[in-house]
Amino acid sequence: MLEQKHYDVVILGGGPAGTSAAITLARTGASVALCERSRYQENRVGEMLSPWIRPLLTQLGQWEQFRQAGHLSCPGMVCCWGNSQPYENEFIFNPYGSGWQIDRNSFDRSLALAATEAGANVFFHTLVVDVNYEERFWKILVRKDGELRSFKANFLINALGRSQFPHTKEKIYLDSLVGVAQFFQNVSDFAIDDRRTLIEATEVGWWYSAQLPRGKAIAVLMTDRDLLPVKPKDLEAYWKKSLLTTIYTIARVNFWHSANKLHIYDARTSYQDSFSGQQWLSVGDAAATYDPLSAQGIIKAISNGINAAHAIASSEFSHAVSFNDYNEALLSSFATYTTERHLYYDRERRWEHTSFWQRRQGNHKFLYA
Known part of the structure; x- marks a missing residue:
């Protein structure tokens, strides 16, 4: 039988959302494991970061390292x-x-190393095999370098990006x-x-x-x-x-x-039917994905990760915690984004009769069911 390592929080996914959550949680003294499938070697399509990245990286203690x-x-x-x-x-x-x-590979890798320095256990080249919630704990089976490992956690953070998390419904896509x-x-x-x-x-x-x-x-x-x-x-x-x-x-x-x-x-622009559940939260692209035109993806991810970490830490790791405030904040941000997205696409009228532009213009409104 596999030895089961117990953590306060296990984070699945080592993008900016997951690593930001890991850094923030580790600094509170929580025991944290982060599982990332890669070693940050493949090309990752990034984006231009707006100046608003500075206060977020400052909050994570990473601004000076980023500058250098x-x-x-x-x-x-x-x-x-x-x-x-x-x-x-x-x-x-x-x-x-x-x-x-930014060099996206370098950027993501630096945040993962910062999570390690903050005290989190970061597992590279680690694939999630199975995730189950049993008897008030999450049980996670992963494969690292061909070897199976088992984790147990009070809380789980889904930072798997666009990959499907097994404990949520299919994402809803708008394009x-x-x-x-x-x-x-x-x-x-x-x-x-x-x-x-x-x-x-x-x-x-x-x-x-x-x-x-x-x-x-x-x-x-x-x-x-x-x-x-x-x-x-x-x-x-x-x-x-x-x-x-x-x-x-x-x-x-x-x-x-x-x-x-x-x-x-x-x-694609998408959102999850729920951003949280029984002792779990989704962050970054795992919660909602934005059109690259918004140039908000990485900044949103880091902000989500920090806020999710604060939501868990403020619960004092209680099993009865509610994440309603976190849900409402993400929902409000996504509704604002979809309105701005439509307004911006609506400004381009030179090809309004072509398929791409017709799909993004007219009377569109985001409704969350």
């Missing part, structure tokens, strides 16, 4: 949306300074958005004299492009999955054809070389 990690400061965004003339959204008046283009991304290597600084993120709308969706740290760059076509070619071999031609319809994105990408293969990732 080689991420690129970003003065703002350039948007070509609603008409062919670009406009700027600068951070010059933000009290926290510039935004940031079918995907990103078709290409990473570029060996991009010289002079090839991109503007570190601002570029957003450019097109007939089939919109483009996102940015310089990344360490001589990298990224260009992403955001569109609906059913609008992509059925045959994978036709995807590259479709991506390039759409790129040719841009004005400003193609001017950037033409300077970039040494590209990797295209990568498709899920970017």
